[in-house]
Amino acid sequence: MKTSSNLAITVGVGSTIVLVAMMSLLARNIKASQLKRRNEK
Amino acid sequence: MIIFWKNRIKKGSLHDLVVHLIPAILAVSLFEIIAIEVYLNTPLQESKIKFFVWRSAQAVGGFILGYLSDKFCRKKILIITQVLGLLILPLILWQNFAVFPLFLIGFFFNPSPVARAALIDNFPRESKAKLIAITYVAQFIPWCFYLNVKGFTSYEVIIAALIILAINVTMSYLFFEDRKDKKSNHQKERSQNVVHMKRRKRALYTLCALFPGQLVFFISDTFFENLTSNAGLFSALGIGSLIGVVIGIFYRKIPHLSLLTFCFGIGVLLSVVPLITSYLVPDLNIDLPYQLMLFSNLGGFYLPFVFDVVLSATSASYRGTACGIIDLIIALSSIIGVSIVILFNPTETQILSMTIILFLISTVIQKKGEKHA
Numbered sequence: 001m002k003t004s005s006n007l008a009i010t011v012g013v014g015s016t017i018v019l020v021a022m023m024s025l026l027a028r029n030i031k032a033s034q035l036k037r038r039n040e041k
Numbered sequence: 042m043i044i045f046w047k048n049r050i051k052k053g054s055l056h057d058l059v060v061h062l063i064p065a066i067l068a069v070s071l072f073e074i075i076a077i078e079v080y081l082n083t084p085l086q087e088s089k090i091k092f093f094v095w096r097s098a099q100a101v102g103g104f105i106l107g108y109l110s111d112k113f114c115r116k117k118i119l120i121i122t123q124v125l126g127l128l129i130l131p132l133i134l135w136q137n138f139a140v141f142p143l144f145l146i147g148f149f150f151n152p153s154p155v156a157r158a159a160l161i162d163n164f165p166r167e168s169k170a171k172l173i174a175i176t177y178v179a180q181f182i183p184w185c186f187y188l189n190v191k192g193f194t195s196y197e198v199i200i201a202a203l204i205i206l207a208i209n210v211t212m213s214y215l216f217f218e219d220r221k222d223k224k225s226n227h228q229k230e231r232s233q234n235v236v237h238m239k240r241r242k243r244a245l246y247t248l249c250a251l252f253p254g255q256l257v258f259f260i261s262d263t264f265f266e267n268l269t270s271n272a273g274l275f276s277a278l279g280i281g282s283l284i285g286v287v288i289g290i291f292y293r294k295i296p297h298l299s300l301l302t303f304c305f306g307i308g309v310l311l312s313v314v315p316l317i318t319s320y321l322v323p324d325l326n327i328d329l330p331y332q333l334m335l336f337s338n339l340g341g342f343y344l345p346f347v348f349d350v351v352l353s354a355t356s357a358s359y360r361g362t363a364c365g366i367i368d369l370i371i372a373l374s375s376i377i378g379v380s381i382v383i384l385f386n387p388t389e390t391q392i393l394s395m396t397i398i399l400f401l402i403s404t405v406i407q408k409k410g411e412k413h414a
Contacts, residue, residue, distance in 0.1 A: 023175065
């Protein structure tokens with residue numbers, strides 16, 4: 001049984017893009033949440 | 042699209058990425074690359090003892106490191122586990138994946154529970170399910186490149202892992218921060234209960250339901266390995282889990298505990314239909330690999346929600362331990378799953394019957410847990 005290496009790589013690269021985008025959004029949001037926390041204090 | 046993302050990512054983001062995310066995420070991916078190399082160099086048919094030693098060490102090591110990160114300092118434990126990885130990896134190469142270095146690497150290089158707990162500490166306003174899903178995406182991505190990794194020698198892969206690990210250790214030491222470590226009232230916080238009493242039961246039921254659910258996954262893994270035609274099928278299983286967890290990433294949090302019951306219930310349905318079909322139409326062959334890949338998809342999807350339920354019930358001071366316990370359950374289910382296939386050598390019909398029973402047990406336990414939601 002053969003499996004497609006190209007498809008695996010495509011899914012891997014696609015998921016890496018999703019991962020990087022998610023991490024970037026989190027990094028962007030952390031500043032806002034830090035500010036909110038400071039204000040709450 | 043590019044402009045959209047440029048606008049979304051502010052100037053300070055790169056610093057925040059390095060300080061809060063990359064060292065933890067990279068450690069999880071590296072751990073999995075080494076796991077692939079161990080998997081390739083210790084085929085189950087040749088070295089059952091190596092598999093059991095490696096997984097048992099992982100089960101205990103993950104739990105202990107998670108606990109230590111709660112008790113002392115997440116940053117320190119994250120650095121120590123990576124430094125130990127740096128020291129043990131050359132030993133693995135030198136001793137050609139012998140049992141003792143495998144035990145050492147399994148026990149001491151286990152950053153996943155610490156990394157998960159650190160991420161939740163650092164992003165208290167983000168959903169736990171999303172953060173855990175992110176760590177699982179990082180964990181499953183290397184399996185997409187399994188066939189490519191297979192093309193390199195162990196020496197090349199381990200040396201590359203060592204270099205990246207050395208960079209990550211430096212980055213963790215210089216930049217990584219954990220919000221819990223910085224809290225001055227840490228001592229005071231430790232006197233809190235380990236679990237929130239109100240949510241204790243549902244977390245307990247969820248952990249109990251996870252065990253048979255994961256058992257299905259590992260029974261299918263081992264069954265794949267025993268197939269003579271498995272040429273690289275494992276990467277397809279990893280991709281199945283990855284697709285599941287990528288879908289899970291878009292949920293803010295678990296909508297309701299019944300989502301987990303539904304997932305286990307779908308597992309039952311996915312197993313019942315081919316079993317009935319095989320009796321109704323005996324000439325039709327069951328395509329079990331195809332069937333079992335659907336389970337990996339399901340497993341990837343529900344895993345972050347399991348963490349969400351358990352971590353929501355756990356005190357902030359014991360997140361590392363909670364992540365360690367879940368990893369312990371997953372590792373134990375892999376040990377038992379592999380043992381079942383090795384001892385009983387089941388047929389395809391028996392595998393499907395087992396998956397029906399196991400998913401049914403998970404569904405019933407999870408349904409009982411819903412009463413405490």
